[in-house]
Each structure stands twice: as structure tokens, then as C-alpha cells.
Amino acid sequence: AQTVTQSQPEMSVQEAETVTLSCTYDTSENNYYLFWYKQPPSRQMILVIRQEAYKQQNATENRFSVNFQKAAKSFSLKISDSQLGDTAMYFCAFSNAGKSTFGDGTTLTVKP
Amino acid sequence: GAVVSQHPSRVICKSGTSVKIECRSLDFQATTMFWYRQFPKQSLMLMATSNEGSKATYEQGVEKDKFLINHASLTLSTLTVTSAHPEDSSFYICSYRVPDEKLFFGSGTQLSVL
Numbered sequence: 619a620q621t622v623t624q625s626q627p628e629m630s631v632q633e634a635e636t637v638t639l640s641c642t643y644d645t646s647e648n649n650y651y652l653f654w655y656k657q658p659p660s661r662q663m664i665l666v667i668r669q670e671a672y673k674q675q676n677a678t679e680n681r682f683s684v685n686f687q688k689a690a691k692s693f694s695l696k697i698s699d700s701q702l703g704d705t706a707m708y709f710c711a712f713s714n715a716g717k718s719t720f721g722d723g724t725t726l727t728v729k730p
Numbered sequence: 731g732a733v734v735s736q737h738p739s740r741v742i743c744k745s746g747t748s749v750k751i752e753c754r755s756l757d758f759q760a761t762t763m764f765w766y767r768q769f770p771k772q773s774l775m776l777m778a779t780s781n782e783g784s785k786a787t788y789e790q791g792v793e794k795d796k797f798l799i800n801h802a803s804l805t806l807s808t809l810t811v812t813s814a815h816p817e818d819s820s821f822y823i824c825s826y827r828v829p830d831e832k833l834f835f836g837s838g839t840q841l842s843v844l
Contacts (some may be wrong), residue, residue: 651830690803
């Protein structure tokens with residue numbers, strides 16, 4: 619079974635600064651997908667970014683980028699130029715064969 | 731991005747009554763969808779996986795007779811909490827899976843059982 623670990627329950631960052639959220643996972647699979655989802659106070663889950671395991675290039679989506687280290691089974695999320703609207707709970711997720719496993723989440727607070 | 735409509739957003743009911751939650755994909759079709767339960771400041775707990783036209787697969791510990799799932803079409807699924815009790819109070823979320831493994835989520839339903 620796959621496991622996803624987010625070791626930072628809570629983090630904070632000043633507006634306009636950069637923050638990195640950590641995620642590690644454990645799997646014996648070679649092909650899979652990794653995701654970051656955010657859940658703002660509205661509780662609507664939103665896809666932030668996706669990484670395919672067979673791609674070495676790190677995914678980027680505007681201010682969001684990942685550092686994918688397949689051998690280390692690490693998948694961190696970097697948020698640049700943090701904005702107040704980035705305040706949310708962030709979930710790292712592993713997906714393979716149609717099934718997703720979520721980490722426990724990191725609550726990020728962006729301070730003005 | 732794909733839009734998933736989930737309603738009601740909030741429901742309060744008396745103990746012993748049944749509550750139906752509807753989840754609808756508005757601009758796409760997907761064969762597989764999931765129902766989750768979430769407690770405050772915790773992760774999503776998968777309750778069941780549903781494929782259109784077939785019976786749902788429930789996770790261990792989830793009572794299939796209490797949480798009835800109907801996935802009659804590619805765009806509509808319902809979760810009925812039967813004979814609800816206070817311990818069923820929770821935030822329920824649906825999501826659809828598209829071919830590249832992305833998940834699109836409904837906005838959630840906060841169920842409070844008195």
C-alpha cells in the first residue's frame with residue numbers, strides 16, 4: 619500500500635515571500651502521478667499541480683512549482699510570491715491505477 | 731477546469747432520518763467517482779469508489795447499508811445517509827476522476843445530525 623507523509627502540520631509565510639511544503643511517499647510502483655491540492659477556508663478542494671512520475675522535468679504552474687526527486691520519493695511544493703489567497707490547507711496526493719492516497723495536509727497561513 | 735456541483739452545501743437533520751447528497755459533473759463525463767468524509771483539519775477519508783452503472787466498492791469499515799451510493803449516469807451520483815445519527819455528522823465530499831488521474835471535487839456538504 620502507498621503512504622504519503624506531510625511532516626509539516628502548519629506553516630506560515632509573509633506575503634510576497636517563498637515557501638516550500640514537504641511531501642514524501644512510499645511505493646513500489648514505477649508509474650504513478652503526484653498531485654498537490656489546496657483546500658482554502660471555503661473547503662473547496664482545488665488542483666494546484668500535477669507531476670507524472672516518468673517525467674524528470676519538474677512541473678510548474680505560474681507561482682507554483684515542484685521539486686520531484688523520484689529516487690528519494692520526495693515531492694515538495696514551492697510557492698513563490700505568496701499571496702493572501704494562498705492561505706489554505708495543502709494536500710499532497712499519490713495516484714496509481716485509479717486510486718489516490720492523500721497526506722494529512724499542511725495548513726499554510728500567508729501573513730500580510 | 732471541470733466543474734462539479736454538489737448540494738446541498740449544508741444540511742441539518744434529526745437523528746433517524748435519511749439525507750441525500752447529490753454530486754453532478756457539469757461540463758464533463760467521468761466513469762469513476764469517489765465519496766470522501768473529512769473531519770475538521772484532517773485529511774480526506776475515502777468512503778467508496780463508484781463506477782457508472784455498477785455497484786460501489788466500499789472501504790473497510792464503511793457500512794454500505796448506511797451509506798447508499800447510486801451512480802446511475804456519467805454525470806450524476808448520489809450518496810444517501812440512511813437513519814443518520816450524530817456520529818455521522820461530518821463534511822462529505824465527492825470527486826470525479828478523469829483519465830489523466832486528476833480529481834475534480836464538489837464543494838462539499840456539511841451534515842449535522844441532531
